Amino acid sequence: MSLLGRDYNSELNSLDNRSQSPSESSSSITSENVHPAGEAGLSMMQTLIHLLKCNIGTGLLGLPLAIKNAGLLVGPVSLLAIGVLTVHCMVILLNCAQHLSQRLQKTFVNYGEATMYSLETCPNTWLRTHAVWGRYTVSFLLIITQLGFCSVYFMFMADNLQQMVEEAHVTSNICQPREILALTPILDIRFYMLTILPFLILLVFIQNLKVLSVFSTLANITTVGSMALIFEYIMQGIPYPSNLPLMANWKTFLLFFGTAIFTFEGVGMVLPLKNQMKHPQQFSFVLYLGMSIVIILYIFLGTLGYMKFGSDTQASITLNLPNCWLYQSVKLMYSIGIFFTYALQFHVPAEIIIPFAVSQVSESWALFVDLSVRSGLVCLTCVSAILIPRLDLVISLVGSVSSSALALIIPALLEIVIFYSEDMSCVTLAKDIMISILGLLGCIFGTYQALYELTQPINHSMANSTGVYA
Numbered sequence: 123m124s125l126l127g128r129d130y131n132s133e134l135n136s137l138d139n140r141s142q143s144p145s146e147s148s149s150s151i152t153s154e155n156v157h158p159a160g161e162a163g164l165s166m167m168q169t170l171i172h173l174l175k176c177n178i179g180t181g182l183l184g185l186p187l188a189i190k191n192a193g194l195l196v197g198p199v200s201l202l203a204i205g206v207l208t209v210h211c212m213v214i215l216l217n218c219a220q221h222l223s224q225r226l227q228k229t230f231v232n233y234g235e236a237t238m239y240s241l242e243t244c245p246n247t248w249l250r251t252h253a254v255w256g257r258y259t260v261s262f263l264l265i266i267t268q269l270g271f272c273s274v275y276f277m278f279m280a281d282n283l284q285q286m287v288e289e290a291h292v293t294s295n296i297c298q299p300r301e302i303l304a305l306t307p308i309l310d311i312r313f314y315m316l317t318i319l320p321f322l323i324l325l326v327f328i329q330n331l332k333v334l335s336v337f338s339t340l341a342n343i344t345t346v347g348s349m350a351l352i353f354e355y356i357m358q359g360i361p362y363p364s365n366l367p368l369m370a371n372w373k374t375f376l377l378f379f380g381t382a383i384f385t386f387e388g389v390g391m392v393l394p395l396k397n398q399m400k401h402p403q404q405f406s407f408v409l410y411l412g413m414s415i416v417i418i419l420y421i422f423l424g425t426l427g428y429m430k431f432g433s434d435t436q437a438s439i440t441l442n443l444p445n446c447w448l449y450q451s452v453k454l455m456y457s458i459g460i461f462f463t464y465a466l467q468f469h470v471p472a473e474i475i476i477p478f479a480v481s482q483v484s485e486s487w488a489l490f491v492d493l494s495v496r497s498g499l500v501c502l503t504c505v506s507a508i509l510i511p512r513l514d515l516v517i518s519l520v521g522s523v524s525s526s527a528l529a530l531i532i533p534a535l536l537e538i539v540i541f542y543s544e545d546m547s548c549v550t551l552a553k554d555i556m557i558s559i560l561g562l563l564g565c566i567f568g569t570y571q572a573l574y575e576l577t578q579p580i581n582h583s584m585a586n587s588t589g590v591y592a
Contacts, residue, residue, distance in 0.1 A: 163398055163399050163400035163401075163402075164395070164398050164399050164400060165399075165400060166399075166401075166404055166407075166408055169395055169398075169399050169405065169408045170408050170411065170412050172395060173391075173395060173408065173409070173412035173413070173416075174412055174415065174416065175342065176391050177385075177386070177412075177413075177416045178345065178349075178416070178419070181381070181384050181385030181386075181517060181521075182385060182419070182420065182423060183278075183438040183439050183440060183456075184381055184384075184385070184437055184438055184439075184513070184514060184517050185201070185381070185382075185385060185420055185423055185424030185427065185439075186423070186424050186426075186427025186428045186430075186431065186435045186439050186442075187381070187428075187435050187436065187437055187514055188201070188377075188378045188381040188382055188385075188424060189201070189378075189424040189425055189427070189428040190370070190374075190428050190433075190435045191370055191374035191375060191377045191378040191381070192369075192370050192374070192375050192378040193367050193368050193369040193370040193375075194363055194366045194367065194368050194425070194428065194429070195368035195369060196368065196369045196370065196375070197370075197378065197424065197425070197428070198421050198424070198425050200375075200378065200379075200382070201382055201417075201420055201421055201424060202417060202421060204379075204382045204383065204386060205386060205413070205416070205417035205420065206417075207530065207557065207560075208383075208386040208389065208413075208529050208530070209409070209410070209413045209417075210557075211389055211529055211530055211533040211534065211557065212389050212392045212409060212413075212533075213406070213409070214533045214534065214536070214537050214554075215233070215236070215389060215392060215393065215533045215536065216392055216393065216396060216405075216406075216409075217537070218236055218240065218533070218536045218537055218540050219231045219232075219233075219236045219393050221540060221541075222235075222236055222239050222240065222540065225243075226239060229397075230393075230397045231393070232393055232394070233260050233264075233389075233393060233528075234256070234257035234258075234260040234261055235257060236393075236536060237256035237257055237259065237260050237532065237536065238253050238254055238256045238257040239253070240256070240536050240539045240540045241253035241256045241539065243539075243540070244539045245543070260528070260532065261474055263524045263527055263528050264470060264471070264474070264524075264528070265470075265471040265474055265475070266520075266523065266524040267520060267524040267525060267528065268467050268468070268470045268471045269471055269499065269502065269503055269506075270516070270519075270520030270523075270524065271467045271520070272464055272467055272468055272500075272503040273503045273504075273506040273507045273510075273516060273520075274507075274513065274516055274517055274520065275460050275461075275463070275464045275467070275503075276315050276318065276322075276503055276504055276506075276507035277315070277507045277511060277512075277513040277516060278438060278457070278460055278513060279314075279318055279457045279460055279461060280311050280312075280314040280315045280318060280507070280511075281311065281437070281438065281441060281513060282438070282440055282441070282453040282454075282456070282457045283314045283317075283318070283457065284309070284311055284314050285441060285453065286450050286453055286454065287308075287309075287314075288308050288309070289445050289450075295446060295447055296446060311511050312508045312511065315504055315507050315508055315511075316504070316508075318461075318504075319500065319501070319504045321461075322461070322464055322465075322500050322504075323496070323497050323500050323501075325461070325462075325464065325465045326464075326465055326468050326472070326496045326497075326499075326500055327493060327496060328465060337462035337465060337466075340458070340459070340462055341458070341459035341460070341462040341463045342459070343459075344455040344456060344458050344459035345455075345456065345459045347452075347455055348440075348452045348455045348456040348459070351448070351449065351452045352423075352439060352440070352443070352452060353423070355443060355444070355449065356423075356426050356427055356430045356439070357426065360426065360429050360430050361429070361430075361432070363429045363432075365432070366428070366429065366432060373571055376518075376522075376564075376567050376568045376570075376571035376572075377514070377515070377518045377568070377571055377572060377575070378518075379518075379521070379522065379526075379564045379568050380517070380518030380519060380520075380521035380522035380525075380526075380564070380568040380569075380572060381514070381517050381518050381521055382521070383521040383522070383525045383526050383529055383530070383564065383568075384517050384518070384520055384521030384525050385420060385521075386420075386525075386529060389528055389529045389533065392405075392409065423439070427439045427442075430442075437512075437513040437514035437517075438513060440452060440453045440456055468496075468499070468500070471499065472495070472496060472499065475495060475499070476491075476492055476495050476496070479491050479492075479495050480492055510576055512575075512576060515572050515575050515576050518568060518571075518572045519568075519569060519572040519573070519576075521568070522564060522565050522568030522569040522572060523565065523569050526561045526562075526564050526565040526568070527561065527565060529561075530557055530558070530560065530561030530564070531557075531558050531561035531562060531565070533557075534553075534554040534555075534557040534558045534561070535554070535558055537550070537554050538551065538554050538555070538558075
């Protein structure tokens with residue numbers, strides 16, 4: 123399972139043979155060392171289900187605000203464009219890995235190895251001698267991305283828990299549209315984060331993926347139930363969107379870019395999924411079908427959610443749901459699903475960092491160091507959430523910083539490095555350069571805008587759920 127080469131094959135296969143976590147559990151498959159495809163491989167339907175699960179999570183719930191940041195017309199069109207571009211980069215990565223596998227006569231090449239091997243064969247001497255840093259870079263970006271997911275989970279759970287607890291006394295059995303009422307929160311949002319912290323520390327002490335897969339199944343059930351109720355509500359009585367802008371300010375569009383890339387972060391899982399298929403040659407069909415479903419789902423939820431809630435759209439669509447027991451249960455179910463998904467997301471950076479930390483001490487200290495590092499990493503994600511309690515901006519920041527590199531920049535550069543010496547066409551070269559530049563500009567300006575917004579005073583009625591609504 124580890125990016126650095128430890129053998130977690132049996133555990134990964136145990137997880138894959140069961141239900142996996144929603145959304146960003148992409149990277150629990152992403153990680154890397156898996157058995158080659160064979161008779162015990164995944165069927166087309168199993169692969170499709172995994173692909174869908176890997177792309178549906180907290181980022182999906184933030185898409186209505188992302189559409190608001192881009193505009194009612196520009197948002198859906200841009201979301202479609204980013205989705206198509208991301209799928210194209212997934213195909214690029216698949217082609218690069220297959221080419222390297224054939225050249226090096228290897229059964230399987232993962233994302234980090236593809237980066238390293240491509241640099242080993244490039245004309246530049248300095249890059250060849252430092253090729254291993256390509257693998258380290260991908261591993262580092264995966265760590266940043268996964269810990270970023272975990273920080274987002276902290277904020278998501280705390281936001282929804284705060285709203286459920288502080289509105290409990292006015293929650294009714296009648297589901298009516300939520301009206302904004304400026305109320306002073308009873309307890310600071312950070313209190314709820316600290317309340318969740320010890321439970322998550324205990325959860326990540328579970329190191330066996332076979333046990334975690336049980337929690338994954340529970341997370342899947344609660345997620346499907348929650349999404350069904352969310353769609354059922356937003357489809358009712360959508361107001362005519364005449365007062366909604368078709369195009370938003372360019373500064374908020376940069377936040378849209380980061381959120382969209384964060385949501386589409388799935389490029390790292392395509393290689394292991396293809397390798398685990400019984401018939402890997404069918405993966406292209408599964409990829410196009412699965413990602414088409416995902417893109418359509420994203421556009422529909424983001425657009426309909428923004429049309430439904432308009433200028434009152436929150437960082438997570440769950441925060442706009444009516445204050446009645448039915449939709450409070452939606453927040454509870456989704457929060458439970460995210461709680462258990464945290465452990466699966468956490469498993470990726472833990473299995474990269476912990477083996478190195480344990481190798482530095484004697485065997486008698488190994489367990490203590492293991493548990494200490496796990497506790498420290500969970501606390502790190504909690505501290506990050508406490509220091510930056512803005513769900514929407516953290517999603518945009520993580521998407522701009524690391525997801526843009528993994529999903530856009532690196533695949534395009536890999537294709538140039540691998541195929542440039544093999545008569546690459548000028549059109550392909552220009553296309554890859556443009557994708558890399560787009561990803562780099564999105565990374566730079568998206569990161570700048572997210573950091574700038576973080577320095578501004580929080581408007582409680584617009585940011586997150588730190589304001590309470592009735």
